[in-house]
Amino acid sequence: QVQLQASGPGLVEPSQTLSLTCSVSGGSITGGASYWSWIRQYPGKGLEWIGYINYRGNTYFNPSLKSRVTISRDTSNSHFSLKLTSVTAADTAVYYCTRDYNGLYFDFWGQGILVTVSS
Amino acid sequence: DIQMTQSPPSLSASVGDTVTLTCRASQNISPYLNWYQQKPGKAPALLIYKTSSLQNGVPSRFSGSGSGTDFTLTITSLQPEDFQTYFCQQSHSTPYTFGQGTKVDIK
Numbered sequence: 001q002v003q004l005q006a007s008g009p010g011l012v013e014p015s016q017t018l019s020l021t022c023s024v025s026g027g028s029i030t031g032g033a034s035y036w037s038w039i040r041q042y043p044g045k046g047l048e049w050i051g052y053i054n055y056r057g058n059t060y061f062n063p064s065l066k067s068r069v070t071i072s073r074d075t076s077n078s079h080f081s082l083k084l085t086s087v088t089a090a091d092t093a094v095y096y097c098t099r100d101y102n103g104l105y106f107d108f109w110g111q112g113i114l115v116t117v118s119s
Numbered sequence: 120d121i122q123m124t125q126s127p128p129s130l131s132a133s134v135g136d137t138v139t140l141t142c143r144a145s146q147n148i149s150p151y152l153n154w155y156q157q158k159p160g161k162a163p164a165l166l167i168y169k170t171s172s173l174q175n176g177v178p179s180r181f182s183g184s185g186s187g188t189d190f191t192l193t194i195t196s197l198q199p200e201d202f203q204t205y206f207c208q209q210s211h212s213t214p215y216t217f218g219q220g221t222k223v224d225i226k
Contacts, residue, residue: 037215045204045219045220046217046219046220047163047206047208047217048217049215049216049217060213062213063120063214064214096162103210104151104153104168104169104210105153105168105169105208105210106153106155106165106208107165107174109162109163109164110162111161111162112161112162
C-alpha cells in the first residue's frame with residue numbers, strides 16, 4: 001500500500017516561494033508506470049492539477065503555473081518536492097501529493113497540507 | 120484545456136435512494152474519465168477509473184458509465200456514508216482537469 005505524507009510550512013508570505021515535500025512509502029518513485037503529482041484544492045473546493053514528475057524523472061506542468069513551478073525528486077530518500085515562486089493570496093489552498101498511475105488516475109493521496117499566503 | 124462540468128452542483132436524497140451524477144467534458148475524452156469521493160477534511164478518494172472500472176475496495180453500489188463527452192456516476196441504495204462530495208476528472212490529456220463537484224446531502 002503506497003502512502004504519501006506531505007510536509008512544509010503552512011504560512012508563506014506574498015512574493016515568497018512555497019516549498020513542500022512529499023515522502024513516499026510502500027512504493028518506489030522510480031517504479032514503472034508511476035507518476036507523482038501535486039494537486040491543490042481552493043477554499044471554494046475546486047481542484048487544480050499542478051504538475052507531475054514521472055518514474056523517469058521527466059516533468060510536466062499545468063501551463064497556467066508553468067512559469068512558477070518546479071517539481072523535483074530525491075530518489076535516495078523516496079520523496080518529491082514542489083516549489084511555487086512569487087506566491088499571492090490566490091495560491092492559498094490545500095496542497096495534495098498523489099500517485100498518478102501511468103497517467104490515468106490518482107489512486108493514492110497524501111493527507112493534504114493547508115498553505116496560506118499572507119503577511 | 121478540457122473543461123469539465125458537473126451537474127447538479129448539489130442534490131438531496133434519502134438513504135436507500137438511487138442517484139445519478141452527471142459529468143460533461145468540453146471534448147471527447149472517452150474512456151479517460153475518473154470519479155472521486157471526498158469526505159470533509161479528507162483527500163479525495165478514487166472510486167471509478169476509465170469510465171466504469173471500480174477501484175479495489177469500492178462497494179458495488181457505485182457504478183460509472185458514459186462515452187464521448189457525457190458520463191454518469193450512479194449510486195444505488197444510498198448508504199449513510201455516501202452523503203459526500205463527488206468529483207469527476209479527465210485524464211485524456213494534460214493539463215488534467217476536474218469538475219466542480221456534486222454534493223450529495225441528506226433530504
